[in-house]
Amino acid sequence: MSLSIRPATAADIPQILEFIHQLAIYEKEPDAAVATAEDLLRDGFGAHPLFYVLLANWNEQPAGFAFYFFNYSTWLGKPGLYLEDLFVMPEYRGHGIGKQLLVELAKIAQAKGCGRMQWQVLDWNTPAIEFYESLGAFPLTEWETYRLVGEGIASLAQLNASHQTEM
């Protein structure tokens, strides 16, 4: 029984896409994952990557991944590590693979001088929440996330804000 974790390369893109699809199924939005291999190659494996991936193998079989990037804390004046996706295939759970992925991310966060690690979890995902809290993570209960997408961005970009409105 052996676990190995390594940074992904461009050759791993098909496997990364497979994990992204499996995670979308788990999150009950199987059709929402439309990213292509070209997208991931362009954005993650060029001179200025927008993201990074750790891959976990269990007995040399692809078992899970962590997809992350860096954000920034204006209060700390330090980067933060933001974990976008953490996923272990159902048949490989119970071996501590998710935990070891987080351990590796914590090492990366330290090496990069990050003041924080942060991620989001669906509020119905009780096993994940209990797992995260067991590691010392805490919820930012006061903060609400807002999102603007496609049409909303386009409309806003075309707006010439009146100088009489609020804020």
Next chain:
Amino acid sequence: MSLSIRPATAADIPQILEFIHQLAIYEKEPDAAVATAEDLLRDGFGAHPLFYVLLANWNEQPAGFAFYFFNYSTWLGKPGLYLEDLFVMPEYRGHGIGKQLLVELAKIAQAKGCGRMQWQVLDWNTPAIEFYESLGAFPLTEWETYRLVGEGIASLAQLNASHQTEM
């Protein structure tokens, strides 16, 4: 009465720090903003910036700022624009400065091929929430943000996860 918005340069760092401090006061954590000019210079104005800043001037006086960076959507296969801080000094509110900062950010999001703009708001900040919703933004009510800081990261990094634990 004139509003101008431009990207910040390293020469603007003292002004950016001033806005960060003012925002920390508004968010009721005046001592939490410990970032220094050296931090911002190193992380925002080198060859690979971790963040970007737009500055708004009202009648040529510094009036507000937007502090942002890019994240990534694994489902869309596109970058997203993440707005970390948006702030207008109280004496300059009511002129549409915050809105125009968001308009400029929406233009940047479009130019960079972003599928999303995203930010967080304190759940007691009703004026901000109403303002965001008036622009078409919506809350991600199902998602909870978790954070791990200093000691928690250090402990996790030193852990050799047991391969018998959950996940």
